[in-house]
Amino acid sequence: MDQGSSFDALVSRLVAGEVRFVVIGVWGVNLHAASGGLTFRTYDRDLFLPPDPRNLLAAWRACEELGFDLTSGGETLDIPRDEWLASRIVQRRALTRAEGPGGLLVDLTLVMGGFEFDSVWRERREFVVSGVRVPVARLMHIVTSKALAGRPKDHLFLATHAEALRELLPKDEPPLAG
Amino acid sequence: MDPQLKAALEILEKAEREWKPPPGPIVLSDEYLRLVERYEALPQSRSGVDKTWVGRLIDDSERELGSAIRTWTREAPSTRSSPGS
Numbered sequence: 360m361d362q363g364s365s366f367d368a369l370v371s372r373l374v375a376g377e378v379r380f381v382v383i384g385v386w387g388v389n390l391h392a393a394s395g396g397l398t399f400r401t402y403d404r405d406l407f408l409p410p411d412p413r414n415l416l417a418a419w420r421a422c423e424e425l426g427f428d429l430t431s432g433g434e435t436l437d438i439p440r441d442e443w444l445a446s447r448i449v450q451r452r453a454l455t456r457a458e459g460p461g462g463l464l465v466d467l468t469l470v471m472g473g474f475e476f477d478s479v480w481r482e483r484r485e486f487v488v489s490g491v492r493v494p495v496a497r498l499m500h501i502v503t504s505k506a507l508a509g510r511p512k513d514h515l516f517l518a519t520h521a522e523a524l525r526e527l528l529p530k531d532e533p534p535l536a537g
Numbered sequence: 538m539d540p541q542l543k544a545a546l547e548i549l550e551k552a553e554r555e556w557k558p559p560p561g562p563i564v565l566s567d568e569y570l571r572l573v574e575r576y577e578a579l580p581q582s583r584s585g586v587d588k589t590w591v592g593r594l595i596d597d598s599e600r601e602l603g604s605a606i607r608t609w610t611r612e613a614p615s616t617r618s619s620p621g622s
Contacts, residue, residue, distance in 0.1 A: 362599070363592035389595065390588050393581035398595055486588040498582070499573050506563040514558040517565070524572040 362463040365425070366404055367489045369457075369465060372421040373406075374491050379414050380406045381483050382495045383471055383504065385516065390486050391498045397523050399516065403456075403464035407496065409476035410452065410469050412445035418467055419445070419455065427457040427465070472507035474500055 360368075373380055382390060384405030389398045408415055419440050422429055429436040431453050437444055448455065448469075455467040471479060479500050485492040502520065505513040576582060 361596050363596040367592065389591050391576070391582055392588070392591055393576070393579055395594050398591060400595070400598075484582065485584040486586055488587075488589050488592065492585075493588075498577050499570070502565065502569075502573055506565050509563050511558045514563060517563060517569075521566075521569045521572065524569070524576055528572060528575055 360460040362459075362461045365459045365461050365463040366465065367491070368425055369421065369427070369459065370488065370493050371491045372425060373418060374493070376417050376421050378408075378417045378421060379411070379476075379480065380408045380418065380467075380494065381476075381479055382493060383407045383468075383479075383501055384466075387495050387501045388498065388520065390488070390493065390495045391484070391501075394527060396527055397520075399519070403466055405466045405468055407468055407471045407476060407479060409480070410449045412442050412449050415449060415455070415467070415469070416440065416442055416445040422457040422459070422465075422467075425459065427459040430456045430458070471496070471500075472504045474504060 370382075381387070382404070384403075385399050385401035386404040389401070392398045406418075408418060419429060419436070423440075429440070431448060436455060452469045454469070457465040457467060459465065479496045480494070482497045482500065483494045484497065485494055487493070502517060505517060580586070
């Protein structure tokens, strides 16, 4: 199974299980793409979840059912994976990494720089992927969060993204200032 | 190696070596923010649009890259020598 199919299967399972999440990061930007020129290569895909232990536990279970390996802080996630453990992870706002078939890496994050989950959820878009409505954070939220993260890779990404937008947006509007 | 290709690769290497992110926090320009807003207003950015093609495009691209054959290997800096050294 390739990475795309693995990811689609996971997202489909999460949606079917009523797990709350939004796609963020570069993969979120990719889902906003209007054409291939606005897609970007990424080594992992980020899902932003609310700080809700039951929701996180349901996400873990969906991952396990599809054969994903779960780690946190570089260590295999403890067993039993129950609500107590999920509460600890939520308290620490720790990230869970899920590694799936085809080498797919999915980060289940409880943190999105500058935003609370509910505000991102309220303004989400839902794009259809393989017949499933996938919740995706607003593009404005994703790029703002990347700017706040401020890592070298964010600088590069935002510069490239800005250039791609300038290339692809219709030029029939008055010149932009700034 | 073709001299033009070599020169281009050297330019890329130099840029990679010398690039540093600007100091301080990232400030998104008003122009960029307006571009993002305009982009979000496009029909392709509305909820309900089918984006199945995105994953397929990227998977196809990964397969293409995976089947690429390296025709040039960067020399390690320590192995470089100049005439007469």
